[in-house]
Amino acid sequence: MFKYSTIEKEKDIEVHLEGDLDIDGTEVVKEELIPMLQEYEQIKINFEKVLFVDSSGIGLLLELVQSLQKKEKKVSIINVTENVANVFELLQLPEILGEEVFL
Amino acid sequence: MQSIISKGKSVKEAVEMGLKLMKVNESDVNIEILQQETKGVMGIGRKTAIVKLFRQERFDSYTKSDHSDDDLYATMDKLIEASSLDQDQVPFVHHELHEDKQLKTNQLEELEGKAWVKNGKIFVKESATQFPLVKISENVQLIKNNQIVTNKKTVVSEADLLEIKWEEEQKKETNWQVTIDELKLKVMLEVEPGYRLTREIRDVEPNQQIELVADEYYEAINTLTYEDVINKMKELRVTYGFNQNEILKALEAKENNTYEIATGKQAKPGIDGWVELNIDVDPQNGLFEDESGKVDFREIKTIPTVDQGAIIATIHSPTPGQPGITVMNEPLPAKRTHPIIMKAEKGAMVVKDKVVATESGRPFVEKRGQLCKVSVIPKLVHQGNVNLSSGNIRFNGDVEIRGEVEENMVVEAGGDIVAFKSINHSNLITSKSIVTYGSVISSELSAGKNNMLIVEIGHLLGIIHAQVEKMIMLIKQLMVAPAFKSTDFSRTGLQPLINILLEKKFNGFRQYVRSYVKVTNKGKNYLEDECWLHVSASLSRIFLALSNQVISLEMIVKLSEKMKELHEFSKTPVEPEAFITISNTLNSSLYSSGNIIIIGKGSVNTKIHAGGLLKISGIVRGGELYGRLGVDINEVGSNSGTKTFIAVPSDQKIKMNKAMEGTVIKIGHITYVFQQTKYHVDAHLDSEGRMIFN
Structure with a gap:
């Protein structure tokens, strides 16, 4: 099951993702996260509790980050576990989204 | 005994002892005192006397001696040697005669300041x-x-x-x-x-x-x-x-x-199948110059013809190799041999191992690797001009046009096109060769169209294939990454993944695919093998379309294999090569997969692309010229400064007898502009990639 929780502070928000970021997270991301995060200026996405990803999940992440970047929000992805980071590297996510996104 | 070293408490005693040993009188010897005795204090620092006695008449007796005495002296000499070399031998002499006490003292003194093992x-x-x-x-x-x-x-x-x-x-x-x-x-x-x-x-x-x-x-x-x-x-x-x-x-x-x-025993390789031609089918290279550089247009080599029923070629089946044996006694298969794949096309038929002409005409044999096509090409002779009244000529065989090709006409042939008079504002297309005797004005000539096409799309496919292989590797790598779930592949296929890959990692890949699809569609009619089109369809379905079709890795792998095959095929040279031989040209475009030879006055403002050698015996004024296997031109440029651009690949040469100011040449990626007229230019790149001119 893919879940998330948030910690807000004025215009900043940190989103804690929990569970596998995969095709089953499509609805959560597209219908909840993307519209909701448009409200904030600085968005941190915490990947600490994401242990597995699939290609659809990465597609969702790209969509999410790129939609926010388009509106010139500052997005960063934090606490990515080593194995997941490995997958991101293989797909050159840092090159696609910008090195500064991955902290 | 010729000499002796003797020791004693005093010199006197030492001498006496020596004489006694040598059994001689004092008068018979010379005495050398090696060390005087020292009394010392209470035995400390006491030293014995050492003397050396030489028998005096030694030399005399030696010289006097007769042969019988030789042995004796020899023995003596040996002893002397021994005694003088080996100090130990001296006390040995004493041993028998004197008290041990003295001897030991002597010995110890000899050893003073020494070590031994x-x-x-x-x-x-x-x-x-x-x-x-x-x-x-x-x-x-x-x-x-x-x-x-x-x-x-x-x-x-x-x-x-x-x-x-x-x-x-x-x-x-x-x-x-x-x-x-x-x-x-x-x-x-x-x-x-x-x-x-x-x-x-x-x-x-x-x-x-x-x-x-x-x-x-x-x-x-x-x-x-x-x-x-x-x-x-x-x-x-x-x-x-x-x-x-x-x-x-x-x-x-x-x-x-x-x-x-x-x-073990090595496998003996077999021999691939081959085709033996029973008749001469070699088409001659059009027009020829004689020694003085003139061309006799009447001296055209006759194109060989066959009558119905003639045997054109014999197919020889491959000779299988002999299998070897490994040291484990397993059979080691010989490398597979490939038979000739004979395609008898129009006008030809395969009967057992023979290819027989079913029609009369010009036999045409085309080989590409093990693929061999034989056909008998009929010949169309068009006596008059090609114009609105004759209509365009489209004929799957050789076409000979005795008249002119007038404005806006098209001649398309499956075989060679030979035009006797000028060609104006027209299109001549064939997969084989073109020879014209008149001028080519504002026209487009294309010979070996299909070959050129195959080279072009083959090249594109090579690039695409290499990238797809990389993609497959990456996907496989991903699938074993511990944090990667491939569960969605069964639901959505590889599409989401491919989209991510094309975003950055294979950025530009789609462009190649688009070019490939475009070129194959355009050249559809000239591509005999449908595989090119099948690949085109698969590529656009997987990488271009946004269809919902579920794409599996197997599909991509299969497509990659197919692409590899076609790419290999495109690299195999085709024989015989198509060529264009004309007398002169103005404002035209010439494309040939093989050589282009212009033997008349030359070329003005014409775009020329030769897949082989480009040779122009006249003058080139303006235009863009390319010779994949080199360029050889008599004179390039004009006084009016019209720009002429000549290019060859990096490993080829551009030869010009005269290159006028403003001529631009390009070898590989290196471009050079002539600032003044130069003669006898032979431009090529040296090992460091610099252009040199001799």
């Missing part, structure tokens, strides 16, 4: 003035007062507690190993025989400087047995091709060596 032990005798020096060689340790001497040299004294240590014996077991090569055709036995190294400390005579040396005795001990080898071979399942001699040699080996102890 006997039976692996070191002895030292000090003197007041000197300590003996000991050099220590490798493999020997000197323990002085329970400490290992680390220096190479040391002085020793009687007070030192000395011990020599050395490794008396060193052993190494025999090492050996058996390896089989990849092809299982050779079994190699590598032997490193064991050995025993024994060391002994060399005895050293007393001297002020001595060296401790360990003598080494090396003995190779090869413990490898025949059984060892055979058991190992059994273990490795080697059962064929034993080289008994080599095994025996290995058992005897005293030095490291490698032996080939079993050899």
Whole structure:
């Protein structure tokens, strides 16, 4: 099951993702996260509790980050576990989204 | 006894003793006093007297002596030598006659300040003035007062507690190993025989400087047995091709060596199938220059023709190779041989192993690797002009046009096009060759269209294939990454993943695919093999369309294989090559997959692309020219400054007898603009990629 929780502070928000970021997270991301995060200026996405990803999940992440970047929000992805980071590297996510996104 | 060294408490005593020993009188000898006796105080510092006595008549008797005495003197000499060389021999003389006491004293004095080695032990005798020096060689340790001497040299004294240590014996077991090569055709036995190294400390005579040396005795001990080898071979399942001699040699080996102890039998390669032509089908290269550079247009080589029923070619089936045998006694298949794939097209038929003409006409044989196409091309002779009243000419065979090709007409042929008069504002297209005797004005000539197309799309496909291979590798890598779930592949296919890949990692890939699809669609009619179009469809379905079709890795792998095949095929040169030979041209475009030769006045403002050599015996004014296998032009440029651009690949040459100002040449990526007229230019790149002109 893919879940998330948030910690807000004025215009900043940190989103804690929990569970596998995969095709089953499509609805959560597209219908909840993307519209909701448009409200904030600085968005941190915490990947600490994401242990597995699939290609659809990465597609969702790209969509999410790129939609926010388009509106010139500052997005960063934090606490990515080593194995997941490995997958991101293989797909050159840092090159696609910008090195500064991955902290 | 010719001389003697004698010692005594006094010189007198020493001399007396010497005379007694030599059994001579004092008058018979010369006496040399080597050391005067010293009394010393209470026995300390006391020294004995040493004298040397020489028999006086030694020389006389030697010279006087006759032959019978020779032996005697020889013996004497030896003794003398012994006594003078070996100091020990002197006291030996005393031994029998004098008290031991004196002798010992003498001996000890001789040894003063010296050290010596006997039976692996070191002895030292000090003197007041000197300590003996000991050099220590490798493999020997000197323990002085329970400490290992680390220096190479040391002085020793009687007070030192000395011990020599050395490794008396060193052993190494025999090492050996058996390896089989990849092809299982050779079994190699590598032997490193064991050995025993024994060391002994060399005895050293007393001297002020001595060296401790360990003598080494090396003995190779090869413990490898025949059984060892055979058991190992059994273990490795080697059962064929034993080289008994080599095994025996290995058992005897005293030095490291490698032996080939079993050899398999290599497979003998077979011969691919081939085509034997029973008639001459070689089309001649159009027009030829004679020695003076003139062309006789009447001297056209006759194009060979066949009558119905004639045998054009014989197909020879491949000769299979002979299988080999591995050392494991497994058959080793010979490399597969490929038969000729004969496609008898229009006008030809395969009967058993023969290709027979079913129509009369020009036999045409095209080979690309093992693929061979034979057809008999009919010939169309068009007597008049090609114009609105004759209509465009489209004929699947050779076309000969006796008249002009007038404006906006098209001539399309499956075989060669020969035009006797000028061509104006028209299109001539063939997959074979074009020869024209008139001028080519504002027209487009294209020879070997299909070949050019195949080279072009083959090149594109090569790039696409390489990228797809990379993609497949990456996908496989991803699928084994611990944090990657491939569960969605069964639901959505690879599409989401491909989209991510194309975003950055394979950025630009789609562009290649689009070009490929575009070119294949355009050239549809010239592509005989439908595989090119199938690949085009698959590529656009997987990488261009946003369809919902589920794409599996297998599909991509299969497509990649197909692309590889086609790419390989496109690299195989086709024979015979198409060519264009014309007399002169103005404002036109010429494309040929093979050579382009312009033998008349030359070319003005014409775009020329030759897949082979481009040779122009006249003048080139303006235009863009490319010769994949080099360019050879008499004169380039114009006074009016019209730009002429000539290009070849990096490994080819551009030759020009005269290159006028403003001419631009490009070899590989290097461009050069002529600022002034140059003669006899032979431009090419040197090994460092710089353009040179001679």
